Amino acid sequence: MINSSSDNVKKLNSINRRMFITGSLKFFIMVGIISRLFFLQVKENKKYLTLSDKNRIREWKLAPVRGEFHDYFGNVIAGNFEAYQLHVIPEQVEDFRYVIYRLKDLLELSDKEFKKVLKKKNEIKPWETLIVSDNLSWQKFSKINNHLYDLNGVKPVISISRSYPYKENFTHLVGYVSQANENDIENTEAIKKNFVPGLKVGKVGLEKSFEEKLIGSNDIERYEVNAYGRRISQLEFQKGEKGKTLRLTIDTEVQMLANKLLEDKAGSICVMDIYTGAIVAMQSSPSFDPNLFVFGISQDDWQLIRNDPMKPLVNKTLQGNYSPGSTIKPIVALSALENGIINTNFTVKCTGKTEMYGQTYHCWKKKGHGFVSLRNAMKQSCDTYFYEIARKLGVDKLSATAKKFGLGEKVFGELFGIEKKGLIPNTEWKKNALGKGWLLGETMITGIGQGYIQTTPIQLCLMTAQIANGGYKIYPHIVVDGDKKNQPDDKFTPLFENPKHIEIVQDAMFGSTNEVMGTSYRSRIDDLKYQFAGKTGTAQVKKITEQERELDLKTFEIPYEQRDHALYIAFGPYRNPRYALSILIEHGGNGSTTAAPMAKKLFKLIIDRHKLRQSMDNKKYLEV
Amino acid sequence: MYQHRRFTTSSFNFFQKFKNFDYILLVCILLLGFISLATMYSTDGGKILFHTKSHFTKLIVFTVMMLIFSFINIKYWFLIGYVSYLMIIGLLVWTYLFGITSSGSQRWINLYFINLQPSELMKIFIILCLAKYFHRMRLENVNSIYTILTSLVIILLPMGLVIVQPDLGTSLLIAVSGIAVLWFAGINHKYFIYTMLGFLISLPFIIAFLKPYQKLRVLTFLNPDKDPLGAGYQIIQSKIAVGSGGFFGKGFLKGTQSYLEFLPEKHTDFIFTLFSEEFGFVGSALLLIIYAIIIYRIVAIGASSRSYFAKIFCYSFGAAIFVFITINMSMVLGLLPIVGSPLPIMSYGGSSMLATMTGFGIVMSAKVHNQQSIA
Numbered sequence: 001m002i003n004s005s006s007d008n009v010k011k012l013n014s015i016n017r018r019m020f021i022t023g024s025l026k027f028f029i030m031v032g033i034i035s036r037l038f039f040l041q042v043k044e045n046k047k048y049l050t051l052s053d054k055n056r057i058r059e060w061k062l063a064p065v066r067g068e069f070h071d072y073f074g075n076v077i078a079g080n081f082e083a084y085q086l087h088v089i090p091e092q093v094e095d096f097r098y099v100i101y102r103l104k105d106l107l108e109l110s111d112k113e114f115k116k117v118l119k120k121k122n123e124i125k126p127w128e129t130l131i132v133s134d135n136l137s138w139q140k141f142s143k144i145n146n147h148l149y150d151l152n153g154v155k156p157v158i159s160i161s162r163s164y165p166y167k168e169n170f171t172h173l174v175g176y177v178s179q180a181n182e183n184d185i186e187n188t189e190a191i192k193k194n195f196v197p198g199l200k201v202g203k204v205g206l207e208k209s210f211e212e213k214l215i216g217s218n219d220i221e222r223y224e225v226n227a228y229g230r231r232i233s234q235l236e237f238q239k240g241e242k243g244k245t246l247r248l249t250i251d252t253e254v255q256m257l258a259n260k261l262l263e264d265k266a267g268s269i270c271v272m273d274i275y276t277g278a279i280v281a282m283q284s285s286p287s288f289d290p291n292l293f294v295f296g297i298s299q300d301d302w303q304l305i306r307n308d309p310m311k312p313l314v315n316k317t318l319q320g321n322y323s324p325g326s327t328i329k330p331i332v333a334l335s336a337l338e339n340g341i342i343n344t345n346f347t348v349k350c351t352g353k354t355e356m357y358g359q360t361y362h363c364w365k366k367k368g369h370g371f372v373s374l375r376n377a378m379k380q381s382c383d384t385y386f387y388e389i390a391r392k393l394g395v396d397k398l399s400a401t402a403k404k405f406g407l408g409e410k411v412f413g414e415l416f417g418i419e420k421k422g423l424i425p426n427t428e429w430k431k432n433a434l435g436k437g438w439l440l441g442e443t444m445i446t447g448i449g450q451g452y453i454q455t456t457p458i459q460l461c462l463m464t465a466q467i468a469n470g471g472y473k474i475y476p477h478i479v480v481d482g483d484k485k486n487q488p489d490d491k492f493t494p495l496f497e498n499p500k501h502i503e504i505v506q507d508a509m510f511g512s513t514n515e516v517m518g519t520s521y522r523s524r525i526d527d528l529k530y531q532f533a534g535k536t537g538t539a540q541v542k543k544i545t546e547q548e549r550e551l552d553l554k555t556f557e558i559p560y561e562q563r564d565h566a567l568y569i570a571f572g573p574y575r576n577p578r579y580a581l582s583i584l585i586e587h588g589g590n591g592s593t594t595a596a597p598m599a600k601k602l603f604k605l606i607i608d609r610h611k612l613r614q615s616m617d618n619k620k621y622l623e624v
Numbered sequence: 625m626y627q628h629r630r631f632t633t634s635s636f637n638f639f640q641k642f643k644n645f646d647y648i649l650l651v652c653i654l655l656l657g658f659i660s661l662a663t664m665y666s667t668d669g670g671k672i673l674f675h676t677k678s679h680f681t682k683l684i685v686f687t688v689m690m691l692i693f694s695f696i697n698i699k700y701w702f703l704i705g706y707v708s709y710l711m712i713i714g715l716l717v718w719t720y721l722f723g724i725t726s727s728g729s730q731r732w733i734n735l736y737f738i739n740l741q742p743s744e745l746m747k748i749f750i751i752l753c754l755a756k757y758f759h760r761m762r763l764e765n766v767n768s769i770y771t772i773l774t775s776l777v778i779i780l781l782p783m784g785l786v787i788v789q790p791d792l793g794t795s796l797l798i799a800v801s802g803i804a805v806l807w808f809a810g811i812n813h814k815y816f817i818y819t820m821l822g823f824l825i826s827l828p829f830i831i832a833f834l835k836p837y838q839k840l841r842v843l844t845f846l847n848p849d850k851d852p853l854g855a856g857y858q859i860i861q862s863k864i865a866v867g868s869g870g871f872f873g874k875g876f877l878k879g880t881q882s883y884l885e886f887l888p889e890k891h892t893d894f895i896f897t898l899f900s901e902e903f904g905f906v907g908s909a910l911l912l913i914i915y916a917i918i919i920y921r922i923v924a925i926g927a928s929s930r931s932y933f934a935k936i937f938c939y940s941f942g943a944a945i946f947v948f949i950t951i952n953m954s955m956v957l958g959l960l961p962i963v964g965s966p967l968p969i970m971s972y973g974g975s976s977m978l979a980t981m982t983g984f985g986i987v988m989s990a991k992v993h994n995q996q997s998i999a
Contacts, residue, residue: 010763011932014810019923019939022807026946030916033950034909036957040867041905048867055864056880226884 057235058225061196064216065160067243069174069206071252072278072480072616076165078174078207083161084141086133086154091126093153103132103154106147107140127230131198135161135295162200162294166252168287169259172315173250173478175205176290178297190215200294205315206246206478209415216243247480249278251613257605258283261598266310267566267585268317268457269598271606274465274571274580277474280606280613282458284316310586318412318419321454322584325537325591326381326519327569328402328449330467330505333374335401336389337501344504347371350384359441361387362549364538378508379518381536383448390447395438398446399426404495406462407455411476422459425452450540457584460569465580467505468571471496509533510574513596520568520596525603532572532603536591539565555589563587568595572603579606641695644992649921652914653690653969653984657683659911660970662876663899667890667972670877675891675972682974686981693985698993701986702933705756708749709778715742716785729789741975743786743794747948748983750802751940754778758809759933759998766810775806792838793963797948804943808936841961858888862956865901866908873904891972893964897956911970919946925991931998934990941983 040048069078086103093099100121104114121130132154136144144156162177164170177200184201185192190212191201201215202208222236258269262285271280288305292298297305305312314320336342352368354361363369363383369376377385390398402408408424423429425446427438445451455463462476472492496502510533512518514526519536542562555563566588571580581602588594664679665672715733719742723730732739754775758766765771779802786795807816831839844856865881874880879901882890890898900908919942926938945968952967954960966973968980 007762007764008932011810012935014763015808015932015935015939016927018808018810019927022939022943023923026919026943029946029950030912033953033957033959034912036954036959037866037900037905037908037912040863040957041869041900041908042871044867045870048864049870051864052868052881055861055886056884224880224884227886232884 055227056224058223058229058231060221060223060231061194061218062221062240063160063196063199064194064218064240065242066162066177066200066216067210067214068245069170070245070247071250071255072248072280072613073251074247075252077170077248077250077252078162078164080160081163082158083134084136084138085131085157085159086136086141086144087157088130088132088154089127090121090124090130090153095152096121099151099154100132102147102151103144106143107133107136109133125229134159164290166256167289167291169252169256169283170250171205171287171290172284172317173205173248173255173282174290175202175207176293177201177207178203178293188212194218203293204418205416206248208417210244210246210479213246214243217241248478249273249276249280249480250282250478251280251606251609253609254281254602254606255283257281257602259285259287261601262286262585265585265588266316267583267588268320269581269583269602270317270458270461271579271581271602272461272465272476274469274577275474277462277465277476278480279476279478280579281602282317282478284314284318284320286310286312288312315416315418316584316586317457318416320456320584320586321420321422322456322565322567323451323453323539324407324449324455324460325539325565325567326383326449327460327535327537327567327582327591328447328453328455329378329381329386330509330535330569331402331405331407331463332386332390332393332398332447333378333508334467334496334501334505335398336393337374337504338401338497339393339397341392342374342389344374346389347373348377348382348385348388350382352384354384354387356387356391356441356444361441361444366552374504375508375511376517378505378535379511379515381512381519386447387444390443391440393443393447395443395446396426396428398443399424399429402453402463405466407459409459411456411458411462412478415478419458420456422456423452423454449537457582460567460584461580461582464569464571464582466495467502467509468577468580470499471502506533509535509571512536513570514574519592520570520599522592523596523600525600528575529573530603530607531574532570532599533574534568534570534596534599536596537567537569538589538591539567541565541587560587563589566591566594568592568599570596570599570603573607578610579603581606638695641992644994645694646921646925646988646991649918649925649984649988649991652918652921654687656914656918656969657687659899659914660895663895663902663970664891664972666877666879666902667882667895667898669883679972682977686977689978690981690985690988693982694988694992696985696989698929698931698934698986698989698996699998701752701937701989702756702759702931702998705752709753712742712746712749713782713785715740716746716782718742720785720788723789729791731789731791731794738974740978741973743782743789743791743798744973744975744979745982746782746786746798747794747801747944748941748979748986750779750782750798751805751937751944751983752986754802754805754809755933755937755940758805758936759931761809763810767812767815772811772815775802775811778802790835791964792834793965796963797944797951797965800947801940801944804940804947805936808939808943841963844961858894858962859958861886861888862894862897863958865897866957869901869904869908871905873900873902873907876902878902892966893952893962893971894956895970895972896953896967899970900956915949922987925987925994929990929994931990931996933998934994934996938987938990941987945980945983 065080068076071077090096117132124130141156180191180199180201185195188211194215194217202211217240219240220238221234223231224233224235225231254271258281262269262283265285268284270282273280292301349371350363350369352363352366369380369382372382372385402424408422410419410421412419430436430438442451446453465474471494473490473495475488475491513520513532513534514524520534525531541564566585568583568591571577581599583595583598585594661680661683665676668676719730719733724732724734724739731741731743779799782798783795786798861881865887879898881887881901882898887894887897922938922942926935929935929938948965948968951960951965955962966976969977
């Protein structure tokens with residue numbers, strides 16, 4: 001018993017000792033945990049608070065509202081309209097299959113479209129929005145609204161989208177918008193910054209050139225989200241800014257007339273203010289409806305546009321390199337005058353053809369014009385005369401004058417990525433580009449705008465405008481820019497040596513249009529108010545063989561692709577010039593019969609609307 | 625040295641027992657129960673949903689059970705020491721044969737009203753069994769080979785049965801409970817030191833035998849940022865939750881990490897994270913103090929108990945509970961790798977609460993019957 005009790009005492013001593021050891025151990029561990037808590041919650045609190053916010057707050061960007069395009073008078077050329085859309089959030093729908101088949105019936109979706117919607121549904125999370133239809137007609141939209149009681153979870157939504165009310169009238173100028181692709185995002189900072197799925201960005205034309213101004217900025221919604229990305233509550237809404245609205249120098253009436261004149265033809269018309277360089281109209285034909293692209297063009301429509309032999313996708317005004325034909329003659333004449341090669345009394349005898357080093361150079365008039373002076377040569381577009389003066393002048397001097405007047409250079413600089421430079425050849429160019437010496441014969445055909453020389457319709461328009469304004473340099477522009485400081489220094493610098501020379505050329509062009517025997521005499525307007533001066537051009541597409549020359553076929557007898565391009569340049573009113581234009585009809589045959597009559601109609605309208613345009617300018621000053 | 629107060633069983637009636645209650649312990653347990661209920665309510669997103677209701681029911685049932693257990697004389701607990709151990713071994717075998725499999729391990733027995741996890745019960749009843757085993761043993765016999773081997777078998781048998789489930793975490797906690805008893809029973813401290821050294825040396829080999837997911841847990845613990853969305857996700861989110869709680873916390877029902885479902889297993893193993901996010905350092909420290917008081921009371925009851933059995937049970941149970949709490953907290957605070965171990969009372973889970981409440985019941989019984997000597 002004593003033994004056992006002493007053992008008990010020992011046992012108790014042992015257990016109590018160990019209890020104390022354990023107790024102090026517990027104390028230290030407890031202190032350790034408390035200090036860990038203190039470290040995390042007090043010392044590192046800021047770090048973890050940030051991490052926690054990063055976890056729970058997510059931003060949603062909404063598509064920005066795009067800036068509009070207005071014409072000179074404030075008509076909306078490219079605007080925004082309210083598109084009727086249909087959204088479904090799959091998880092809010094009780095019976096998704098039923099609803100989606102019901103929608104298929106109501107919207108009359110094709111099997112292909114229906115499959116597309118189902119595929120999209122599988123790609124998104126159940127609480128994300130499924131866009132069943134992005135641009136419903138009003139009829140279908142109201143039909144859906146009438147059946148809403150039956151369509152749980154279906155949301156009719158009005159969203160803002162691009163519209164081009166004038167359809168094909170401005171396609172080449174303004175361009176169109178469509179869904180942004182990876183290239184767009186990569187190459188444009190503004191798109192990258194404002195990108196949201198489904199964002200529409202400019203693909204061509206001014207829509208693309210002014211993307212950064214037009215795009216605006218996103219509305220930003222901040223939501224609290226859970227671990228799976230579901231939105232729980234909205235924390236903040238930050239309103240974005242609408243993109244800048246751009247006012248163009250274009251007159252919609254003139255533009256629409258140009259479009260109508262070019263109907264069913266391939267070609268281009270552009271009209272320019274000869275003092276300000278403001279583009280009044282600029283149309284390339286055929287055109288197409290840009291609205292087709294906004295919600296993604298259908299394969300059928302796309303093939304139709306792409307495979308059209310008249311090439312609607314090409315902006316012929318800027319991208320079309322054409323031989324200028326006789327429209328170059330005013331510049332050849334001016335260059336010859338400026339360089340002192342000829343004077344107004346200089347005459348050449350035209351017999352219908354000229355022999356030179358074994359080559360025969362034909363005038364368009366087989367019988368020849370007889371003795372012609374400069375004025376008559378321009379008036380009747382005598383080729384022999386221009387062979388002769390070009391030969392005397394030399395191609396290098398000719399090209400120097402042509403370049404001064406804006407040929408061989410991009411008219412709008414880098415504004416349109418697609419614009420072509422054309423080609424004004426000289427001896428150096430040929431040596432560098434082709435590695436061959438310049439031939440005299442080539443100078444002669446350059447004198448009538450054939451051979452290597454190529455110009456775009458907009459360049460011809462600028463050239464005409466600069467002749468019309470008395471020979472002063474102007475910079476064409478399309479967007480009305482309030483900022484006058486960015487104007488280049490050499491604006492309005494004279495491009496001539498002697499103002500008389502310009503007057504001689506102007507007078508010759510006047511003769512060409514308004515005097516008997518003039519090539520565009522039939523298209524003249526006698527009313528002084530509308531009277532204009534111009535120069536026709538007929539550019540050969542292929543070399544005419546002797547055999548064909550003998551046949552002397554009428555235009556309609558030649559296959560379309562081999563017909564000549566018809567050109568016309570003009571300015572008016574002659575007494576007090578204000579506008580210049582250039583017209584090009586691909587394979588239109590003869591400049592005087594196809595292109596010149598269009599100028600008559602255009603000048604009527606342009607000059608009629610001049611007062612209105614002027615009053616817009618005055619109004620601007622009055623407002624200031 | 626010891627007062628031998630004589631009293632008759634008849635005079636030791638219900639009311640005296642009631643008077644003998646450890647009210648501080650009881651209040652702390654009830655307080656803890658209340659806190660756990662509030663936290664559970666928060667995990668349900670501020671609504672009384674399944675977890676809250678179920679937790680509430682279990683809390684009521686098991687608290688009543690604990691009170692009933694308090695009135696059972698400590699000598700009867702002594703009596704059932706071995707039997708209960710063997711019964712639970714039987715249950716573990718049953719689990720092994722017919723248990724319910726969930727998320728890859730077979731841990732539960734379906735009892736229709738509750739899915740019982742016998743391994744949780746073993747954490748407590750192994751203490752009861754070993755306490756009985758050492759109760760009568762003379763100190764010099766404690767360190768005999770026979771005793772040590774027997775007690776090792778008692779510990780290793782359930783461990784093995786739990787490891788095959790597989791559930792490494794719980795089997796380690798069973799080992800902790802057993803080793804705590806061995807420590808208090810007076811096994812030479814050299815053995816503990818040798819075992820520790822042996823364990824450290826063999827650690828690389830043990831790791832080689834670990835299952836891939838267990839290895840991943842260890843690696844993740846060492847570097848959670850390596851795979852923040854995969855294996856490291858739990859620990860990173862848990863640390864963010866605790867850390868963002870700050871000094872005063874985000875406020876009740878305002879813990880964004882849990883409310884927005886960034887926290888994994890917030891009902892069970894990570895419940896402290898949620899509590900800590902909403903109540904901050906102040907709340908967490910308060911919770912720790914409540915736990916500290918509970919452990920202190922358990923140890924104090926052991927110290928004031930007359931019987932060696934009660935003493936050894938209370939000390940071991942106190943140590944085990946402490947280890948459970950510490951391991952759970954270290955885990956959620958990124959101090960230990962993730963091992964599945966619930967926070968006593970706070971975590972959702974019937975078996976764990978049943979075991980813990982049984983333990984409290986026995987401790988309370990030791991307090992009520994602290995003058996009871998066991999022959």
